[in-house]
Amino acid sequence: MFAEVAFPIRSFQTFTYSIPAKHILSINVGTRVSVPFRNKVIQGIVVNIKKNNSYLGSIKRIIEPVDNVQVITHPLWELINWVSKYYITPIGKVASSVVPKSLSSNYTPQIKNYVRARKKVDLEKVSKLKHTAPKQYLVFKIISKKNKTFKVSSFKKVVSNPLQICISLKEKGLIKLIKKTKPLDFNQSVFEPIFKNIVFNKEQKLVIDRIIISLKKYNFYSFLLHGVTGSGKTEIYIEAVRYCLSQKRNAIILLPEISLTPQIAGRFRAVFGDIVAIWHSKLKVAQRSWTWGKICTGDFKIVIGARSAIFSPLKNVGLIIVDEEQESSFYQDAKEPRYHARDVALMRGSFEKSTVIVASATPSLESFYNSQQKKIEYLRLPKRFGNAKYPKVHIVDMLLNQEETGNFDQVISGLLQDKIEEKLKKNEQIILIQNRRGFSPIVKCKDCGALVMCNQCKIALTYHKNKNRLVCHFCSFSISNDMLICQDCSKSNLIYSGTGTQKVEQLIRDTFPKSKICRLDMDTSKSNLGLTSILKSFSNQEFDILIGTQMVAKGLDFPNATLVGIINADLGLYLPDFRATERVFQLIYQASGRSGRSTKEGEVVIQTYSPNNIVIKNAKNLNIAKFYKTELLEREELNYPPYSWLAKVEFAGPNRLRLFSLIEKFKHNLKGVYTGLDILGPAPCFLEKLKNNYRFQLVFKSKKRFDPNGVYLHRFVNENFKNYNNKKLLGRNKINIYFDPISLI
Ligand SMILES: [Zn+2]
Numbered sequence: 001m002f003a004e005v006a007f008p009i010r011s012f013q014t015f016t017y018s019i020p021a022k023h024i025l026s027i028n029v030g031t032r033v034s035v036p037f038r039n040k041v042i043q044g045i046v047v048n049i050k051k052n053n054s055y056l057g058s059i060k061r062i063i064e065p066v067d068n069v070q071v072i073t074h075p076l077w078e079l080i081n082w083v084s085k086y087y088i089t090p091i092g093k094v095a096s097s098v099v100p101k102s103l104s105s106n107y108t109p110q111i112k113n114y115v116r117a118r119k120k121v122d123l124e125k126v127s128k129l130k131h132t133a134p135k136q137y138l139v140f141k142i143i144s145k146k147n148k149t150f151k152v153s154s155f156k157k158v159v160s161n162p163l164q165i166c167i168s169l170k171e172k173g174l175i176k177l178i179k180k181t182k183p184l185d186f187n188q189s190v191f192e193p194i195f196k197n198i199v200f201n202k203e204q205k206l207v208i209d210r211i212i213i214s215l216k217k218y219n220f221y222s223f224l225l226h227g228v229t230g231s232g233k234t235e236i237y238i239e240a241v242r243y244c245l246s247q248k249r250n251a252i253i254l255l256p257e258i259s260l261t262p263q264i265a266g267r268f269r270a271v272f273g274d275i276v277a278i279w280h281s282k283l284k285v286a287q288r289s290w291t292w293g294k295i296c297t298g299d300f301k302i303v304i305g306a307r308s309a310i311f312s313p314l315k316n317v318g319l320i321i322v323d324e325e326q327e328s329s330f331y332q333d334a335k336e337p338r339y340h341a342r343d344v345a346l347m348r349g350s351f352e353k354s355t356v357i358v359a360s361a362t363p364s365l366e367s368f369y370n371s372q373q374k375k376i377e378y379l380r381l382p383k384r385f386g387n388a389k390y391p392k393v394h395i396v397d398m399l400l401n402q403e404e405t406g407n408f409d410q411v412i413s414g415l416l417q418d419k420i421e422e423k424l425k426k427n428e429q430i431i432l433i434q435n436r437r438g439f440s441p442i443v444k445c446k447d448c449g450a451l452v453m454c455n456q457c458k459i460a461l462t463y464h465k466n467k468n469r470l471v472c473h474f475c476s477f478s479i480s481n482d483m484l485i486c487q488d489c490s491k492s493n494l495i496y497s498g499t500g501t502q503k504v505e506q507l508i509r510d511t512f513p514k515s516k517i518c519r520l521d522m523d524t525s526k527s528n529l530g531l532t533s534i535l536k537s538f539s540n541q542e543f544d545i546l547i548g549t550q551m552v553a554k555g556l557d558f559p560n561a562t563l564v565g566i567i568n569a570d571l572g573l574y575l576p577d578f579r580a581t582e583r584v585f586q587l588i589y590q591a592s593g594r595s596g597r598s599t600k601e602g603e604v605v606i607q608t609y610s611p612n613n614i615v616i617k618n619a620k621n622l623n624i625a626k627f628y629k630t631e632l633l634e635r636e637e638l639n640y641p642p643y644s645w646l647a648k649v650e651f652a653g654p655n656r657l658r659l660f661s662l663i664e665k666f667k668h669n670l671k672g673v674y675t676g677l678d679i680l681g682p683a684p685c686f687l688e689k690l691k692n693n694y695r696f697q698l699v700f701k702s703k704k705r706f707d708p709n710g711v712y713l714h715r716f717v718n719e720n721f722k723n724y725n726n727k728k729l730l731g732r733n734k735i736n737i738y739f740d741p742i743s744l745i
């Protein structure tokens with residue numbers, strides 16, 4: 001028997017190996033195997049089994065399967081195939097993100113050895129040791145001196161092979177050897193169980209009934225759950241999962257941000273106990289391996305996690321929930337496979353015959369449109385949970401504010417300052433959002449006006465005051481502020497302007513010196529510990545004010561937070577991307593949802609330079625219906641999703657001219673152009689140079705009127721770009737393909 005094996009490489013090629021007789025039963029399609037490959041042993045995945053082999057050269061043998069249990073079930077294998085085809089990615093690459101090399105279902109926890117002296121020992125034996133085995137004697141003396149347990153590894157200072165020596169001492173009956181498995185600490189990633197007493201209202205009961213009816217059918221079905229912020233979606237999830245478990249099926253819950261997992265996992269732990277697993281990239285390798293092993297064996301029945309949790313090897317999946325489905329973090333765009341976890345969730349649901357719920361307070365235009373087209377059932381929770389009211393929203397016109405105060409770099413308006421003071425007096429909490437980290441995102445030369453840029457990226461450097469360095473947020477290049485001179489005129493008169501989270505923090509500290517302030521952005525949340533402890537402390541009201549980027553805008557539930565301030569609502573509004581306005585609307589709407597979630601009334605202050613912008617206005621009135629109406633009209637006019645299929649092909653390379661001529665050549669040779677296809681570009685990417693590579697893109701739009709299922713566009717991109725790994729053709733340049741890209745910048 002022979003197996004075709006795929007590897008995580010940029011090529012669609014597979015390799016043939018023979019299957020040793022003793023492994024014939026345990027090696028199937030989808031089995032991970034270790035095989036010899038160019039003088040190394042590596043992992044691959046079996047994509048096909050065949051009786052005969054047409055290849056005439058010498059054939060190597062598979063060494064053995066990697067896992068003891070079946071990891072990739074049939075539906076999961078179908079999913080891997082779908083992802084590979086749909087996102088035009090070699091199957092070996094997809095498989096290796098489903099079953100990463102670092103993870104094994106045969107995980108055994110680390111074992112630590114300890115020793116302790118025995119109470120009664122044969123003294124004669126001991127004195128003999130002195131001459132026959134002086135090293136054993138030495139170690140024994142240390143152990144017997146104290147009535148305590150020693151780590152075996154602690155004797156490394158004394159002898160080179162402590163374990164061997166301790167084993168010999170044990171065999172002589174002089175000491176006790178104790179093995180302990182190192183406990184895994186998950187406390188850093190999970191809140192304490194959070195108990196709530198729930199009484200459902202009429203709308204919630206209706207929603208739960210619809211979901212249960214679907215679960216009872218054991219077939220694929222999907223819902224868009226549109227629930228206003230604070231409408232109790234988590235309670236609905238819990239009820240749905242409870243029913244799914246009662247059918248002896250399992251559930252996956254996807255969350256857009258790692259920062260949201262501890263709180264929601266806490267709620268689930270309180271209800272379901274130890275069968276809840278947490279899955280995201282910030283877990284340590286040991287935690288990941290342990291969790292993954294227990295998912296494989298079925299000890300965990302609920303997996304809660306970020307994007308990659310959609311690939312978890314959970315068996316018999318009855319329910320998949322995608323919370324805040326509109327979030328762009330569900331799209332993995334930095335590496336292959338480039339996929340949208342929400343769309344993958346819907347596909348997994350169809351292979352597993354499960355119920356899929358995509359939920360949001362601000363559904364994406366795609367999902368909203370699909371619900372109008374009856375492709376997905378629309379469920380609505382129009383009321384806030386309990387007696388919580390909608391927050392009162394104030395808009396501050398920052399231009400007018402500047403004219404009135406004469407202060408042109410004012411960051412916190414008078415109104416926002418008054419509101420903060422008012423809430424502090426009442427011992428209520430405040431959340432301030434500035435969607436940019438660092439201190440000053442713009443550093444300019446006073447003499448010639450040149451911006452200080454990263455040489456590798458063509459991006460303005462951001463000043464970080466605590467480190468006194470300028471940092472590139474794309475390639476993490478940094479330079480000391482003291483050494484900085486203008487790259488154009490070599491003078492060192494620099495102006496620091498623009499506002500990042502660090503600057504907001506300092507201003508607030510200066511204005512309210514007695515208040516307790518914490519900040520949450522990529523800089524303070526680098527470790528999982530930092531993130532969870534900040535959120536925990538704010539939740540326990542150890543802080544009055546939480547300052548952060550969009551990380552703090554969504555999903556979190558802080559009942560005592562009654563004021564949300566958006567420092568600059570315009571950030572992103574004028575980006576050259578078809579989703580720019582959708583993003584700004586969502587940010588404002590979601591952020592407003594953090595305010596006044598329980599009995600206390602909430603307020604929101606939005607600072608803007610464009611108070612008459614239709615997006616800001618609709619967001620202010622929390623008028624989501626009107627927003628969808630205007631935005632959908634615009635998308636239809638410009639032929640953007642949801643009215644078209646979109647693919648972006650990005651070219652990157654170190655030499656601008658050569659790259660451009662390559663892309664021209666590709667464009668010139670395009671085959672199979674059809675009616676309804678728009679070709680845009682080549683144009684430089686919005687970030688034209690990153691990490692010393694220039695970047696250009698071709699964009700393809702395929703009208704749904706002519707291409708209802710996107711089949712034409714797939715065929716077109718496949719035919720023209722599938723060989724994107726061809727080194728001869730590309731040289732040092734690279735091509736990346738994005739299907740349904742989340743943005744065009
Ligand atoms: Zn200058």
Ligand SMILES: [Zn+2]
Nearest residue numbers: 454457472475
């Ligand atoms: Zn850079």
